[in-house]
Amino acid sequence: MxxxxxxxxxxxxxxxxxxxxxxxxxxxxxxxxxxxxxxxxxxxxxxxxxxxxxxxxxxxxxxxxxxxxxxxxxxxxxxxxxxxxxxxxxxxxxxxxxxxxxxxxxxxxxxxxxxxxxxxxxxxxxxxxxxxxxxxxxxxxxxxxxxxxxxxxxxxxxxxxxxxxxxxxxxxxxxxxxxxxxxxxxxxxxxxxxxxxxxxxxxxxxxxxxxxxxxxxxxxxxxxKSSLQGDIVTITLKNQKEADTMKTMNGAIEIKDAGPNTVRIKVANSDKSLPDIINFIGKKKLSTIKLTVQKPSLDEVFLEYTGKDIRQEEPGDARKMMMNLRRVRK
Ligand SMILES: Nc1ncnc2c1ncn2[C@@H]1O[C@H](COP(=O)(O)OP(=O)(O)O)[C@@H](O)[C@H]1O
Ligand SMILES: [Mg+2]
Structure with missing residues (x-):
């Protein structure tokens, strides 16, 4: 070529x-x-x-x-x-x-x-x-x-x-x-x-x-996508205090904040790590609102290299964020 x-x-x-x-x-x-x-x-x-x-x-x-x-x-x-x-x-x-x-x-x-x-x-x-x-x-x-x-x-x-x-x-x-x-x-x-x-x-x-x-x-x-090793488990908890507790879990490659009450846990293999995550949630008596498992997508690649979520740039999401903020203030 x-x-x-x-x-x-x-x-x-x-x-x-x-x-x-x-x-x-x-x-x-x-x-x-x-x-x-x-x-x-x-x-x-x-x-x-x-x-x-x-x-x-x-x-x-x-x-x-x-x-x-x-x-x-x-x-x-x-x-x-x-x-x-x-x-x-x-x-x-x-x-x-x-x-x-x-x-x-x-x-x-x-x-x-x-x-x-x-x-x-x-x-x-x-x-x-x-x-x-x-x-x-x-x-x-x-x-x-x-x-x-x-x-x-x-x-x-x-x-x-x-x-x-x-x-x-x-x-x-x-x-x-x-x-x-x-x-x-x-x-x-x-x-x-x-x-x-x-x-x-x-x-x-x-x-x-x-x-x-x-x-x-x-x-x-x-x-x-394949250069990013690891799967992503995203968990939304009841409040920020629970999210902070979640971040103290051992055995993950990385745990980061990923929005309101939400953490993003990177693990080598989600099939192997999910039982540990569930155990931790049970032991600490946390309330999971949402849990998703994702194999690497271009979103993760973007996040990895830019340090930010490209979707935060979407006007729709900005509006949602403002609405959330307003709700919190009330
Ligand atoms: N004519 C211009 N004068 C001054 N700054 C500009 C001009 N055009 C673009 N910029 C700035 O240069 C940067 C890159 O802009 P741009 O190339 O339009 O980005 P994108 O297309 O990726 O959104 C931005 O910070 C933007 O504000
Ligand atoms: Mg442009």
Missing amino acids: ATIIKTEHLSKVYLGKIKAVSDLNISIEEGEIYGLLGPNGAGKTTTINMLTTRISPTSGTAIVAGYDINKQSLEVRKSIGVVPQDLTTDEDLTGRENLLMVSQFYDVPRATADERITHLLKLVDMEDAADRYVRGYSGGMRKRLELIVGLVNDPKILFLDEPTLGLDVQTRTQMWNYVRDIQKKLDVTIILTSHYLEEIDALSDRVSIIDHGKVLVTGSPSEL
Whole structure:
């Protein structure tokens, strides 16, 4: 396999002080779906914007499809397609008109454009909606259109910045199928950013977990998961005092707080350790509200490398936390 993107000490500092991306060194192989996984503010969009030549690096560079982003931005732009985080299609045009407009921008000859657009619309099941105004599209349809807008210039590389942000779970899984299909049928390399673990797990051949502009670890999702030895037992108890008692148990690899009245116990093998845990609970007369056992998932990988739970970043959870706080105060 050939390397299609290589970043060399790629860095971006905003306003002389905000280190959005620091010394990024990654290689992406042709034909891969490569994920950049990180919480809000990790530097994902800044990385994409540099690789797509929308902003210039403060230092370092990257070779994209054989071209240097600092010196050959025009060539880079011709080789890539970009689907930015924010919606870009025009609501007052039809889907097809949007696609044609972008193809004109890239100087694609009209006959080629017509043919390509028909093919792309078919790939994402949008033939029927193609001649309707985008204004009337559902969120999922709009995202599907955005996805193929990034493909009208027949790029070697497609950049997708948070391609399913704001979609409901069902629509999101549909998008995954389209992304996979596009990679296979059009033989493009895809760079995808997301703060949804499931999305990265479902789609990426390899992933870099980034936080505060730095790569913490790179590997295939399954490599990362199996590198974490041990199972996780999560226990919610009646109150924080009981949770603190639980933390005094012996024989675990690690015991950490994991939310209100909740502890996260890492053990080598949950089948062997569960009886000990249950014994301890009985001996100390603790009341278990909830107990779950988990083999390592990408959640654990994320927690291991960033020291935080990516789901704490979800607005839904923030709201829940506020509600819990309010309840406690009353
Ligand atoms: N134009 C900008 N000016 C100043 N700071 C910025 C700008 N764009 C992003 N940042 C900051 O850089 C960091 C990385 O942002 P971003 O790349 O958007 O992260 P992500 O896409 O992972 O959420 C954040 O701290 C963000 O506030
Ligand atoms: Mg972003």
